[in-house]
Amino acid sequence: MTEFAAMTLVDSGELPEYPLGSEDRLDSHYFMVWERRRWLNSDMRLKATAECRAYYFDLINISYDQSPIGTLPLDMELLAKLLFVDAAHFRSLCRLDFGPLHKWSQCIVEGGEVRLMHPMVLRTLTEAISRKEDNRARNEAANAKKRIQRLRSVIAGYHAELAKNDAAIRFMYQWLQEQGCEYRTSQWVERAMAAWSDHMLALNMKNRRTMS
Template sequence: MAVSSASTRLVAVDDASLPLYPISTGQRLETHYFTVWHHRRWLRSEFRGLADREVRAVGLDLFFSAQDEDPVGTLPVDERMLAKLVAEPLDVWRALVERQVSPLYGWRRCRTDRGALRWYHPVVLEVVQAALGSREDHLARRASERERKRLEALPGQIVRAGGGKRLAEDQMYLIRLDQFC
């Protein structure tokens, strides 16, 4: 059993019933210097519509702070750490969490691949997964372009090294040679 520290009330939580967060610990978005923000989704969100300005501002801080956490897209469950993330004194944080619509509106508890308890928000998770997918696509395109350039340069290198023209034109040989090197 874990104890909730997101508010001043203690709430028992069965760790086994919590979902497993789908992003591994240690997977970061090191070059993630911006976040996609769906402004219409935000403008029409329940959270924005129900929360007061102070709670909305702190909620936004949580959304953006989660981008730099580990695993990316999550928040710690310790209320002291959450207060630090949003630069609020602990007593102010506790008062915000006690409001009918709190900065943790929509956030849910989860377990990480290493068993740690964290908060996650489905929308933040969606944004992070899209960013990770874009990053992976970008890395794959870069790797493919590097391979294409290597294979393009290889025939000339073979001829300059004394290899025959037929060998330099054999595509299967070029691919095997590139993979070997």
Template sequence: MAALPNLTVVGGESGLPLYPIPTGLKLERHFFMQFRHRDWMKSEFRNLASREVRAVAIDLFCVAYDEDPAGTLPANEELIARLVDVPLDDWRGLCSRSIGPLDGWQKCRTDTGALRLFHPAVLEMVTEASKARRDHIERKAADRERKRLEALPDQMRRAGASSRMAEDTDLIVRLDEYLLEHFPPPTQRRPQIVRQALEEMDTAGRSAGL
């Protein structure tokens, strides 16, 4: 089981915990949840709750996954009932049972101060998914960087740079950074653009006495 982020207590209503997933982080592109079905099958909740409550509880998990912040629910019974498509009177009836669909859910504050509900099991799933999302973004960024650096020597030669310049690893890295800053995508690295960047870098270097 993955370690959960620290839920620090913030001021306000009964010292509520601060939800660790930031507002704005949504997982709508994740088409599956890393649901620990064995934990669910063995859980006290699953073995004691009615079938109707269990069904709605699973829907709550799924709904919360796509909420903002990811893994939370609004702290409003009408909104929650609408999210799981249950009439409000039926929802209240389910919640009045000895084990209701919101068992295990707790109040928290988000980074914007909003009052929301979270469930430790859902938080664990969201934490793992957000880490996988972050790793994926980092891998894609690293792959883009590798491809840019591999293509740059040939682009420099076509721009009129010498073979020595095109083999200078330090220059290639500095030129890549300069192009990203001054000629960012979607600007294509055509010969005239690369030539202009090299000339501007050379002029700036001379002015700085480098």
């Protein structure tokens, strides 16, 4: 018999904290990773009824659109509505050893709310979000490289030697970023060059004071 037979609310102080928050999303993902072989050999598939397996799979899909992602509400009646099933019947299924909420357990999420989590769902989501962040970092790095190259080409039109100075180009690129410059007009480029000149002048003066 599962812990959902009585669905007793556990003291929130004893519950694990769910590591994902409302800001962790996979809105652009219209699919989820499903470990086929693991599922085919799992106790849930081998021992649960066809009805319980169907609701179990549905709840996993539903959890991907919840907040925080990967969790479910604790309200059994609401879960039954989400599954389009009679609440009393759903409760009876959850009393089975391999019911629709097999291995779902209570956790505490941001704001102190108690919800349900599943270790497999959490692991899959954590890996997906990690890949998403890695892809974002790679894309940002690639885009920054292209913007720096474009800036170098523009600077070359003003000062060919300055365009060969990697430190100068990176300084001006960073300066433009800090100014919130989205469109690099000739005025902004000239201001960036002036900022680099001021930076070098201040640096030289500092070095002279140190040496004197």
